[in-house]
Amino acid sequence: MDSVKTLPIAVIGAGPVGLATAAHLLERGLEPVIFEAGPTAGAAIEQWRHIRLFSPWRFNLDDAAVRLLEPTGWESPRPTALPYGGELIDNYLTPLAATPQIASRLQTGARVIAVTRQGMDKTHVRDRDTTPFVVRVEHDGGETRDHTVAAVIDASGTWSTRNPLGTSGLPAIGEGTAVDRISSPLPDVIGRDRAAFAGRRALVVGAGHSAANTLINLADLAKDETDTRILWAVRGNSAEKVYGGGDADGLPARGQLGSRLRRLVEAGTIELHTGFGIAALKNLDSHVSVESVDGRTIDADVIVPCTGFRPDLGILRELRLNLDPAVEAPTGLGPLIDPEFHSCGTVPAHGAKVLAHPEKDFYIVGMKSYGRAPTFLLATGYEQVRSVAAALAGDQESADTVHLELPETGVCSADAGTSCDVPAAATTASQESESGCCAAPEPAFVGFPTGLAHGRSGTSNQ
Helix, strand or coil, X not given: CHHHHCCCXXXXXXXXXXXXXXXXXXXXXXXEEEEECCCCCCHHHHCCCCCECCCCHHHCCCHHHHHHHHHHCCCCCCCCCCCEHHHHHHHHHHHHHHCHHHHCCEEECEEEEEEEECCECCCCCCCHHHCCEEEEEEECCCCEEEEEXXXXXXXXXXXXXXXXXXXXXXXXXXXXXXXXXXXXXXXXXXXXXXXXXXXXXEEEECCCHHXXXXXXXXXXXXXHCCCXXXXXXXXXXXXXXXXXXXXXCCCHHHHHHHHHHHHHHHCCCEXXXXXXXXXXXXXXXXXXXXXXXXXXXXXXXXXXECCCECCCCHHHCCCCCCECCCCCCECCCHHHHCCCCCCHHHCCCCCHHHHECCCCCEEECHHHHHCCCCCCCHHHHHHHHHHHHHHHCCCHHHHHCCCCXXXXXXXXXXXXXXXXXXXXXXXXXXXXHHCCCCCCCCCCCCCCCCCCCCXXXXXXXX
């Protein structure tokens, strides 16, 4: 890639994987330019800073990023501690973004709206591989500029494009008119977003980690705000998958949290509606009426959409992509991560070769590379970008030599609503003490890990 010598490489997104991408490119002597739509690095994580990750710090730090940080006097967090989203930002991403090497190459408030080849759309073939890319960016203040780059690495994630509430992959009828009554996927119901939920009827939709943790936090809120009513709708015929194995569960954290959720349902604190595929929303003056495909209705004041995420591929429509038809990941990766068959622990290490597209020198990495699959781990993304940086630098041997050390259990998710690293429930004071200085590497007794040996099982609730 001769043009790499004279043009920068665009990195879309300044989350953990995006900044790691830049760090690895710099180590290879390549020049990154980082476009972040939000006001700061890690802007998407800022929206769930109150949520604790499943995986400990040692799996959430990228080696090249750490090498940039160490000369600044940065102190590495305790490897076995489980960070909250806010700690991931404050103790890692913000210092990393402030290093001179990254800060001089990071553009915030810079939303990428299209990627193409200079002077040609996707139908043109001649000299395509040697033609630079053009990244069209909408900058703060409304100015739109085209940036010419040698390669593009899309690490923009999927947070901004949640799955709809309706069935069949489509929005429910009326969903667009009810947006004011639909919260973010991971609201801080006890803290920042308390006023939106206290004393109101909250309907949580979904059967994964996002739903479980929001339900339990709502139950804690209801102890103080006794007029709060908690409703839970799942598409499947039961919530057994969410409850886990109770005392017999191979992972105590999953069993304990699942048992707590079951007790809340059995006690009537949470009103569970099974087999409730949403067909329509009717936005009324005082509330929203939610209708299922079989004609049942639920009245709610606010809806929490724990329905998962999907990649925004619109900005890439002028590129030649090869995507798995099921999960919208790169074709080589799709079968390895399909949630029908796989969890985090069964996804093998993979790098540039698996992530490659017909569009030479273009890669999708991080959570977005997994398309609609929920089995992504930060450690997986860090190995992806190490390999991609090596490939762009011409070191094919290093790019092809992929390896990944993951925790044996306890960080994988059956939730189609998030990556495998997030979210874990907030701990109680007693649980916090158990995760102190002598905590085990695995997140025992904290959070809602699954560690399934396979992907989805039983009745699908998503």
